[in-house]
Amino acid sequence: MKPTSFSYHRPGTLPEALALLSEYQGAARILAGGQSLMPLMAMRMARPERVIDINRIDDLKGIRDAGDTLTIGALTRYNDILRSPLIAAQMPLLAEAIGHVAHHAIRNRGTIGGSLALADPSAETPATCLALGARIVAQSTSREREIATDDFFDGLMSTALEEHEILVAVRIPKRPTALPHAFIEFARRKGDFAQAGIILAPAHDGMPENRAVIFGIGPTPWRSAALEAAFGGEGFAAAPKAALKDELNVYFADDEAAAFKLPIVMTLAQRAFARLKP
Amino acid sequence: MTVSPDEPEVVVRLTVNGAAETRSVSPRQHLADFLRDELGLTGTHVGCEHGVCGACTVLVDGDIVRSCLMLAVQADGAVVDTVEGLSDSGEIAVLQQTFLARNALQCGFCTPGMLVTAADLLRSVPEPTREEVREAISANYCRCTGYHAIVDAVMAAAHGTEQKP
Numbered sequence: 001m002k003p004t005s006f007s008y009h010r011p012g013t014l015p016e017a018l019a020l021l022s023e024y025q026g027a028a029r030i031l032a033g034g035q036s037l038m039p040l041m042a043m044r045m046a047r048p049e050r051v052i053d054i055n056r057i058d059d060l061k062g063i064r065d066a067g068d069t070l071t072i073g074a075l076t077r078y079n080d081i082l083r084s085p086l087i088a089a090q091m092p093l094l095a096e097a098i099g100h101v102a103h104h105a106i107r108n109r110g111t112i113g114g115s116l117a118l119a120d121p122s123a124e125t126p127a128t129c130l131a132l133g134a135r136i137v138a139q140s141t142s143r144e145r146e147i148a149t150d151d152f153f154d155g156l157m158s159t160a161l162e163e164h165e166i167l168v169a170v171r172i173p174k175r176p177t178a179l180p181h182a183f184i185e186f187a188r189r190k191g192d193f194a195q196a197g198i199i200l201a202p203a204h205d206g207m208p209e210n211r212a213v214i215f216g217i218g219p220t221p222w223r224s225a226a227l228e229a230a231f232g233g234e235g236f237a238a239a240p241k242a243a244l245k246d247e248l249n250v251y252f253a254d255d256e257a258a259a260f261k262l263p264i265v266m267t268l269a270q271r272a273f274a275r276l277k278p
Numbered sequence: 279m280t281v282s283p284d285e286p287e288v289v290v291r292l293t294v295n296g297a298a299e300t301r302s303v304s305p306r307q308h309l310a311d312f313l314r315d316e317l318g319l320t321g322t323h324v325g326c327e328h329g330v331c332g333a334c335t336v337l338v339d340g341d342i343v344r345s346c347l348m349l350a351v352q353a354d355g356a357v358v359d360t361v362e363g364l365s366d367s368g369e370i371a372v373l374q375q376t377f378l379a380r381n382a383l384q385c386g387f388c389t390p391g392m393l394v395t396a397a398d399l400l401r402s403v404p405e406p407t408r409e410e411v412r413e414a415i416s417a418n419y420c421r422c423t424g425y426h427a428i429v430d431a432v433m434a435a436a437h438g439t440e441q442k443p
């Protein structure tokens with residue numbers, strides 16, 4: 001199917017894009033990699049009157065070493081992240097996660113900002129940014145603000161981003177290279193969205209708490225209190241099965257549905273914790 | 279740059295298969311339709327129009343992309359190469375030969391996307407393993423061959439074991 005008609009804007013700078021977005025609030029959509037927006041428009045699930053194409057805004061591209069953090073511009077494409085020596089050295093967990101996103105041709109266009117703004121609950125990137133304790137940088141004509149990923153994903157494909165804001169970057173605390181991590185997902189085929197996934201990221205100086213994220217199940221990725229309690233000590237051997245089931249039950253209407261996902265989550269968690277062992 | 283509704287068409291200038299092209303297009307036209315309908319390059323196929331089948335795969339500035347997920351206006355200033363260009367230049371001559379020899383096509387609908395994807399793989403990995411070939415074509419649907427013959431053909435092209443038909 002074909003998209004409906006729209007007016008097309010291609011600003012060359014961020015201030016121009018922000019001005020357009022605030023002028024046409026409610027009627028305009030940002031076009032980044034287009035790997036989700038174009039299908040949504042083709043299926044007529046999105047019918048924007050105006051499309052603001054941000055692909056020519058160079059300030060939104062690239063990965064910067066900012067001391068304690070890496071700052072990744074919103075328009076940085078998946079394959080740019082996979083090819084980055086800085087990411088390979090400082091943030092292997094992010095590279096590992098993006099290796100599971102879609103396929104080469106999609107990764108040539110899809111952007112980290114687009115994935116975070118879309119907030120698909122089965123997507124690898126939002127969940128991984130949450131596990132890494134990342135902060136989202138959002139900008140409007142009047143101000144720039146930072147939002148912790150813990151507060152960013154606030155419902156099914158919904159974020160704390162306001163209509164007149166553009167997601168300009170994500171800031172991720174650098175991790176000590178020797179620190180272990182685990183990323184594991186269950187998908188029907190390589191490159192598909194996850195049906196369930198678990199990410200474990202132990203604490204370090206730049207991230208005071210151990211983080212365990214479950215994704216692909218609820219309306220958003222979430223930090224699992226049950227799994228975070230299993231870090232260290234006896235580890236996952238002290239299996240938090242009942243606590244995990246309670247967490248899943250929040251998202252499922254009946255016990256039966258939660259019971260179906262529980263063994264998948266348990267198996268993934270067991271494998272994930274095994275990977276943290278030296 | 280802004281195209282308003284009272285100015286429904288916008289001019290795009292791009293290079294397709296080495297030739298400079300200038301056309302006036304509607305912003306909602308995607309690149310695959312542009313190539314087929316405006317330039318008559320019907321080698322690029324349109325299957326699903328939402329990014330999953332891979333039949334519309336082309337090279338934009340040297341990278342493979344889904345041409346159904348890019349607007350034609352977005353290709354302004356870009357260098358686009360389609361299966362016709364790769365065929366005319368001879369770059370995929372061996373692949374075409376091995377596809378034929380190994381029965382890697384039946385209806386042929388997926389073939390242009392498969393060829394462009396395989397050519398892209400062989401540019402960066404000239405001697406791939408079967409696993410690497412499978413991974414590369416994992417986003418291209420073929421409803422006829424069952425894929426094994428396509429993997430055979432790409433392997434034969436890469437490793438120089440093609441047979442004459």
Ligand SMILES: Cc1cc2nc3c(=O)[nH]c(=O)nc-3n(C[C@H](O)[C@H](O)[C@H](O)COP(=O)(O)OP(=O)(O)OC[C@H]3O[C@@H](n4cnc5c(N)ncnc54)[C@H](O)[C@@H]3O)c2cc1C
Nearest residue numbers: 030032033034035036037102110111114123167192193329
């Ligand atoms: C065949 C196929 C398979 C896929 N498989 C996977 C997969 O396995 N895992 C996965 O995670 N994803 C997958 N995807 C989706 C892909 O990752 C998308 O690229 C991503 O979800 C969106 O990024 P984008 O840059 O393409 O954004 P777009 O499609 O351009 O935009 C997505 C949304 O975000 C908004 N937006 C974009 N950028 C900004 C910004 N900077 N500020 C504010 N709003 C913004 C847009 O308005 C739109 O609403 C797949 C896509 C396809 C076509």
Ligand code: FES
Nearest residue numbers: 325326327332346
């Ligand atoms: S037509 Fe573009 S991927 Fe199917």
Ligand code: FES
Nearest residue numbers: 384386420421422
């Ligand atoms: S040959 Fe028919 S779809 Fe592949």
